[in-house]
Amino acid sequence: MTDKRTPLDFDAIRAAAIGNYVSTIFPAAGISFTKAAHQHQACPMCGxxxxxxxxxxxxxGTWICSQCGAGNGFMLVQQYTGLDVYETNKLIAGAIGLDATSEVTDEQRAQWQSQQVEREAAEKAEKRQARIDAAARATSIWDNARPATNDHPYLLRKNIASINLRQDANDNLVIPMNYYNKDTKVVTLVNIQTIAPDSEKLFLKGGLVNGAYHLIGNTTMFGGGIVLICEGYATGATIFDAMSYSLPVVVAFNANNLIPVAQSIRAxxxxHRIIICADNDSAxxxxxxxxxxxxGKEPKPLIEYNAGIYKAKQAAVTVGGEMVTPSFDILDIDKDAA
Structure with missing residues (x-):
């Protein structure tokens, strides 16, 4: 004789759980936060x-952990408790007042759907306003900053020069981040990256990063028909110097931004010939x-762990470009081609 579990309406539980993870479901599962949920803090799973x-x-209930990865509220509850899918649903259902005998009406489903639509619209509006506010702050900071000097500690450590950088009152380097609007064909300042004397790098909270870039050089250099794209400013400044200040270098700021920035430049x-200069994170x-x-995990191909190479190759393929792993003694690009 086999024991049968009481059927649960997983779809109804998932719909009803939306909006209740932080306030109700996580506490019911024993998951607690030491700070406001959205702030960086100890991970409930790995510490x-x-x-x-x-x-x-x-x-x-979406979450991000630099050690454990990322997921939604259901995944967090399941991983934290070690329960299977059925028992996780049962726990969540109990936390929000549903059980196997609960009859979910069409009106309830419609209400949950309406609430979800409203929630997504509110999040979208909030995100848009945050980007507008960040762009205004970026403009103010940039306008009030002074030209950066080459004796800044970060520049000295990297043995690079300040090229179109500024310095704020706290001696942070200020790097402008611009975004190309494909509809209006206009490039605007949307964010900044600051680099402190101790090398800490920050973007403005809420500001646009995806697709935003910094140009080392000037627009007249695009006349040569070649554009170089890399991750960070230090790499970009080094490449720019290696090219004898002859080719424009576009800084994408991180590996994940290489594809959207390459698409922006291609648009x-x-x-133009687009060359992605990859960071090699082999170690x-x-x-x-x-x-x-x-x-005890099944390892992925080694290249998938090497974000610098992996993302650079993807970016090159996406825009019909090329990828190089630069050696700053001899760079695999013909300077005379510009």
Whole structure:
């Protein structure tokens, strides 16, 4: 004789749970936060002092941990409790007042759907306003900053020069981040990256990063028909110097932004040769793969751990460009081609 579990309406439980994870479901599962959910704090699963935050997008309890990865509220409850899918649903249902005998009406489903639509609209409006506010702050900071000097500690450590950078009252380097609007064909300042004397890098909270870039050089250099794209300013300044200040270098700020920035440049310069200058994170890749193996996980291909190479290759393929891993003694680009 086999024991049968009482049927549960998983879809209804999932719909009813939206908007209730942080306030009700997480506490019922024993998950507690030491700070406001959206702030960086200890991860309920792996610990650590500043690895985790719950941004609760769309009310789904979404979270990010630099150690554990990311997921939604259901995943967090399941991973934290170690329960299977059925028992996790049962726990969530109990937390929000549903059980196997509860009859979910069409009116309830319509109400949950309406609430979700309203929640998504509110989040979208809030995100848009945050970007508008950040762009205004970026303009103010940039306008009030002074030209950066080459004796800034970060520039000295990297042995690079200040090229179109400024310095704020706290001696942070200020790097402008511009965005090309494909509809209006206009490039505008949307954010800044600051680099402190101790090398800490920050973007303005709420500001647009995806697709935003910094140009080292000037627009007249695009006449040569070649554009170089890289991740960080230090790499970009080094490449710019290696090219004898002859080719424009576009800074994407991180590996994940290489594709949207490359697409932006391709939209502006459809016939140009685009070369992605990749960061080679091979040492980090080996460590990450070895860590997965030590934890009993099936390792991915090594290149997938190497974000610099992996994302650069994707960006090059996406825009019909090329990828190089630059050696700053001899860079695989013909300077005379410009």
């Amino acid at each position: 650590g002092s500043n690895r985790f935050r719950c941004d609760d997008k769309r009310g789904e 502006q310069y459809p016939d 980090t890749a080996v460590k990450m793969r070895d860590k997965d193996i030590s934890e």
